[in-house]
Amino acid sequence: MNIKSHFTFNRQQRSGILLLLFLIISLLCIYWFVDFSEEDTFDISSAEIVSIQNELDSLRLAAIENSKPKKYPFNPNFITDYKGYTLGMTNEEIDRLLQYRKEGNWINSEADFKKVTGVSDSLLNELSPYFKFPDWVTNPKPKTDYKDFKNEKGFSEKPFAQKIDLNKATEEQLQQVSGIGEALSKRIVSNREKLGGFSNDIQLYSIYGLDPSVVQRILNIFTVKTPKNISQINVNKASASDISTIPGISFEMAKKIWEYRRLHEKINNVQELDKIEGMTERKLQLIQLYLSVE
Numbered sequence: 001m002n003i004k005s006h007f008t009f010n011r012q013q014r015s016g017i018l019l020l021l022f023l024i025i026s027l028l029c030i031y032w033f034v035d036f037s038e039e040d041t042f043d044i045s046s047a048e049i050v051s052i053q054n055e056l057d058s059l060r061l062a063a064i065e066n067s068k069p070k071k072y073p074f075n076p077n078f079i080t081d082y083k084g085y086t087l088g089m090t091n092e093e094i095d096r097l098l099q100y101r102k103e104g105n106w107i108n109s110e111a112d113f114k115k116v117t118g119v120s121d122s123l124l125n126e127l128s129p130y131f132k133f134p135d136w137v138t139n140p141k142p143k144t145d146y147k148d149f150k151n152e153k154g155f156s157e158k159p160f161a162q163k164i165d166l167n168k169a170t171e172e173q174l175q176q177v178s179g180i181g182e183a184l185s186k187r188i189v190s191n192r193e194k195l196g197g198f199s200n201d202i203q204l205y206s207i208y209g210l211d212p213s214v215v216q217r218i219l220n221i222f223t224v225k226t227p228k229n230i231s232q233i234n235v236n237k238a239s240a241s242d243i244s245t246i247p248g249i250s251f252e253m254a255k256k257i258w259e260y261r262r263l264h265e266k267i268n269n270v271q272e273l274d275k276i277e278g279m280t281e282r283k284l285q286l287i288q289l290y291l292s293v294e
Contacts (some may be wrong), residue, residue, distance in 0.1 A: 009167050009202075073132040076107045077263065087127055093117040106263070108133060157220045164227040166204075167197045168219075177221060179214035195247065197228035202285045205246025212282075232292040235267050246290045253278060 047179075076097075077266045079087070083093035100116045107113050110128045119127075164173060171185040179189075187198050191207050192198055201224055233242055235257065241252035256276050261267050273279055 163223045166222040169228050198224045199227045205282045235291040
């Protein structure tokens with residue numbers, strides 16, 4: 001084989017080879033000596049970019065805050081281990097509170113909470129705005145003295161045997177009492193029918209429009225001689241809605257009774273309810289007809 005013939009080029013071929021070598025060398029020079037990196041023209045220090053970055057940071061912080069457990073008003077007497085942990089209390093502080101409650105004691109103020117638990121002032125300042133105590137603790141009001149109308153001048157009460165049974169009295173008979181007209185006599189009879197009969201004289205005080213002095217005049221002549229039996233509600237198991245079914249007791253008062261029971265875990269005597277704001281002696285007497293502590 002004649003190998004030499006493969007390396008024999010004419011003038012035109014040699015020119016082409018030289019041109020090709022020149023192009024290759026030129027490209028290599030360009031590759032090695034020319035900087036092809038792009039300049040960063042994005043200016044992150046501009047006012048517009050800084051504003052957008054600040055807004056993103058604010059949204060990020062807001063998202064972090066929203067992800068944290070929210071605090072709602074609560075009664076510090078009912079803090080559990082988990083609740084105390086989420087509030088930032090130490091195990092020792094939680095244990096001191098639980099032991100205090102186990103002994104039958106109650107937290108009634110911020111000062112009590114700090115004294116019992118030993119929390120720091122900074123944590124107390126953070127938690128105290130969420131403390132919620134019952135109204136009878138935070139806004140105690142002096143009790144109104146019960147007025148005994150039997151001691152009023154000119155009051156004369158008939159003996160029990162001479163009185164008319166309130167569960168059998170007619171509208172006409174009731175109208176014989178000073179201060180009782182046709183409207184009030186109808187209302188008394190209507191309430192008696194709704195109840196299926198009165199169980200106690202005290203129920204007259206719950207009738208709308210009857211002044212206490214008028215009730216006393218009624219009881220001078222009338223009294224319950226054939227009382228209706230009442231199925232009592234266990235106050236330690238009743239809901240606020242159950243308690244509000246008692247005639248003459250509003251839902252607001254029923255809720256206060258329920259909150260008092262929940263705060264003290266158990267009511268041992270209905271007479272305890274006299275501590276509740278707005279509870280009068282007559283209301284308490286009425287409630288005792290319908291509530292038991294069994």
